[in-house]
Amino acid sequence: MALEFELLRTRPTGWSPADARVVLNARMDARIVPDSGCARLHYAHLVVLDDFVGDIERGALLDLLTAPGWDHGQGPPPSKWERATADGAGLPATWGLTDEALAALAADPPPAMLEVHARLAALFPDAEEREAAPAVSLSDPEGMTDRKVMADAPVRCAAFVGNAAVAGDAFAYHVDADPAAFPDSPWRARFGDYANGARGRPLLVSLLVYLDAAWPRDWGAETLFLDGRTDVGIAVRPKPGRAVLMDQDLLHRVSAPSPAAGSRPRYSLVRKLALLPRANLLHQTALLRLSELPIPLGYSWSP
Numbered sequence: 001m002a003l004e005f006e007l008l009r010t011r012p013t014g015w016s017p018a019d020a021r022v023v024l025n026a027r028m029d030a031r032i033v034p035d036s037g038c039a040r041l042h043y044a045h046l047v048v049l050d051d052f053v054g055d056i057e058r059g060a061l062l063d064l065l066t067a068p069g070w071d072h073g074q075g076p077p078p079s080k081w082e083r084a085t086a087d088g089a090g091l092p093a094t095w096g097l098t099d100e101a102l103a104a105l106a107a108d109p110p111p112a113m114l115e116v117h118a119r120l121a122a123l124f125p126d127a128e129e130r131e132a133a134p135a136v137s138l139s140d141p142e143g144m145t146d147r148k149v150m151a152d153a154p155v156r157c158a159a160f161v162g163n164a165a166v167a168g169d170a171f172a173y174h175v176d177a178d179p180a181a182f183p184d185s186p187w188r189a190r191f192g193d194y195a196n197g198a199r200g201r202p203l204l205v206s207l208l209v210y211l212d213a214a215w216p217r218d219w220g221a222e223t224l225f226l227d228g229r230t231d232v233g234i235a236v237r238p239k240p241g242r243a244v245l246m247d248q249d250l251l252h253r254v255s256a257p258s259p260a261a262g263s264r265p266r267y268s269l270v271r272k273l274a275l276l277p278r279a280n281l282l283h284q285t286a287l288l289r290l291s292e293l294p295i296p297l298g299y300s301w302s303p
């Protein structure tokens with residue numbers, strides 16, 4: 001089966017990266033990995049950008065994934081959501097968008113999604129310079145791992161994932177994908193076995209956006225990121241406008257909302273991306289550029 005990449009669909013935007021604030025820029029999971037016959041120091045990058053998703057886009061996406069005027073106190077609408085997502089075999093299923101809802105989103109991205117894509121592309125100026133050889137691309141390769149593991153179904157891949165975490169749910173640490181752990185697949189045949197971030201290979205990155213209009217601190221439901229070797233980590237609170245960009249090989253999980261959230265779901269949308277290296281150029285991505293300047297917690301800056 002051919003390995004196909006779909007270029008992110010965008011629209012013209014007046015937004016510029018300077019409108020966002022980088023509130024976290026972390027490197028975790030430091031280790032030595034083999035690379036092109038040598039070795040290099042590997043990090044998994046975690047960047048949190050505030051003021052990335054406009055409130056209009058956030059509201060439109062939430063309405064689209066639920067229904068305009070939907071009473072969120074009743075949980076997610078069963079017409080678009082099902083309890084069929086699990087971080088691992090044996091865990092009780094949590095709410096995820098149905099395949100139909102995901103397929104509709106992928107086939108015909110609404111203007112709000114195009115705007116999010118456009119803002120993402122604006123973080124990657126190289127992609128605009130050369131239409132023919134985009135640096136940013138959406139991947140849906142066969143053989144990539146994914147956290148939506150149904151009871152007995154084989155591991156599958158979705159370019160989008162929707163989550164609606166509710167109090168009482170159980171989540172487990174997982175990686176969205178690790179090219180060093182892919183099975184034999186067209187992906188592996190083309191790109192080989194490599195540690196994510198290797199120069200000249202696709203960098204697998206997830207974009208996570210939070211969709212609730214408000215999520216008070218005592219409702220919990222942070223996304224937790226863990227350094228797998230030291231067992232210390234970082235908690236990121238769901239906030240409107242906030243986007244998380246993480247290397248897909250970084251361990252993370254949702255934490256369940258606290259009982260104070262009642263039955264209100266904590267909605268998130270995850271976009272799985274492959275940042276393709278361009279021929280004869282160093283593997284330069286916005287994520288790597290951003291990560292040139294690690295910032296202490298408590299500071300923020302605009303790219």
Ligand SMILES: O=C(O)CCC(=O)C(=O)O
Pocket residue numbers: 147161163176208222223252253254267268269270
């Ligand atoms: O919603 C979140 O905080 C993270 C979701 C996640 O890890 C995933 O969908 O793979």
Ligand SMILES: [Fe+2]
Pocket residue numbers: 147174175176252
């Ligand atoms: Fe994940």
